[in-house]
Amino acid sequence: MRAIEYNNYGGPEVLLLTEVSKPVPKENQILIKVIASTVTMADVRLRKADPYIVKFMMGFWHPKNKTLGIEFSGIVEAVGKDVKNYKVNDEVFGSAGFKFGTYAEYICLHEDEVIAKKPENISFQQAAAVTFGGLTALHFLRLGQIDKGKKILVYGASGNCGTAAVQLAKYFGAEVTGVCSTGSVKLVKSIGADKVIDYTKDDIGNYPNSFDIVFDTVGKSPFGKSVDALKEKGYYLRLVHMNPAVVFAGIFTGLTKGKKVIGGTAVEKKEGIEFLRKLLISGEFVPVIDREFPIEKISAAHSYVETGRKKGSVVINVAQVGK
Ligand SMILES: NC(=O)c1ccc[n+]([C@@H]2O[C@H](COP(=O)([O-])OP(=O)(O)OC[C@H]3O[C@@H](n4cnc5c(N)ncnc54)[C@H](OP(=O)(O)O)[C@@H]3O)[C@@H](O)[C@H]2O)c1
Structure with missing residues (x-):
């Protein structure tokens, strides 16, 4: 072969x-x-x-x-x-x-x-x-206690994990703000984002205390501004979380501000793919x-x-x- x-x-x-x-x-x-x-x-x-x-x-x-x-x-x-x-x-x-x-x-x-x-x-x-984007986004959204009415910022909303995160967060009933560049604004709106921040024209530093979850799906979000964008007890989910200094800053943030910073590797499960399969059939998730x-x-x-x-x-x- x-x-x-x-x-x-x-x-x-x-x-x-x-x-x-x-x-x-x-x-x-x-x-x-x-x-x-x-x-x-x-x-x-x-x-x-x-x-x-x-x-x-x-x-x-x-x-x-x-x-x-x-x-x-x-x-x-x-x-x-x-x-x-x-x-x-x-x-x-x-x-x-x-x-x-x-x-x-x-x-x-x-x-x-x-x-x-x-x-x-x-x-x-x-x-x-x-599966790559879908199961990863599902794993992290669940860790961030995604739920109806929650406000979530998806950083890198146009990528593989980002487009999955936007759609799944909408499925769970969250209010979704996507962050992407100008050329992707139309796409991110088309997959259901309620609001879009064009990072070439705006800055998440302009949105303090606004979100229950900040989900960085590309490893590009500024750490301090992302933490500040969270409401009290919010979750900062980071797909790329290997820099030791940032890992330490995450632990410190959890201890001093009560905001949780979560990294790690997504666990792919049979239950997860069956969950996504139902959403594919209903049209609520479109790769x-x-x-x-x-x-x-x-x-x-x-x-x-x-x-x-x-x-x-x-x-x-x-x-x-x-x-
Ligand atoms: N922890 C885990 O278990 C896990 C699982 C899966 C993936 N990952 C990691 O997650 C990362 C993302 O994977 P992916 O496949 O979703 O990536 P991807 O599809 O390659 O991401 C590309 C997207 O990132 C956007 N982007 C680039 N720079 C940006 C910036 N400064 N601000 C906002 N958006 C930006 C681009 O949009 P523009 O061109 O418009 O900027 C593009 O649409 C990878 O590093 C991957 O290794 C980790």
Whole structure:
């Protein structure tokens, strides 16, 4: 089968289209023919080993797992003898998580992984673009006690996690203010934001004491102004929270101001994907797709995502249905 491999950390050019053997499912696994995948910011960081700590997880000198790719949609081609919940020809979508490997024509996953049946009302491309942003936003919004009537500021509202956060916060009944640049204002309003702050013309420092939750989905919000934008006992949710000085400032803020600063890594759960599936069916969550690339153009897709300017997701078309 065709797969994208990388043998060294580096620029987009390290990603190479190659032929590898097709995997065979074990007793509890399903073999999925991948129709679409995505390039996420996580894929870019893993490819570059940025931050350096990536090397401790993926292999110090060379990446041990040679095929990247987290999200997928596809069709079940074979099932192991003990598989109970899937059958051949089921259309599915999900996340391979830290197993990676969705930049390939086939992947084998245990049936209990974060996989769900693809809703009929969405395309394979849309289905591939659900879990990274959707499950991350869901995890953090729940930590921030999202609820009806709460006021939330989503910083980076036009990105993958940002567009998911805006839609899910609206679903939970919150009043949503999105922060983005001029070119994304229309998009952020179209996915349901009640208000939009254009960060090229306005500043969140102008909104003290205004929000129950500030959710930074891109690691760009100014720490002090974000804390000040929170009401008493508010939550500052940070997807990118690795700088030790900022982690310390977060702990100090919690102790002295009663405002909680939360970082960490989102946990992807089967319950979460089933939750999102219902919203996909009802149309309350619609994945935003910026661009699509064929798998042969994976390096160009990585270059684009690396600009940090994509809107929603970048989809990789791996195969066509029926071919
Ligand atoms: N902690 C976790 O578990 C977890 C999970 C998933 C992702 N993450 C991390 O979260 C980050 C975001 O991921 P993503 O895939 O959602 O990113 P993304 O889609 O690549 O984000 C791109 C968006 O960020 C916006 N942006 C760039 N600079 C900005 C700024 N100064 N202010 C406001 N918006 C800005 C861009 O809009 P403009 O061009 O309009 O500025 C663009 O639409 C990544 O670093 C990823 O590694 C963490």
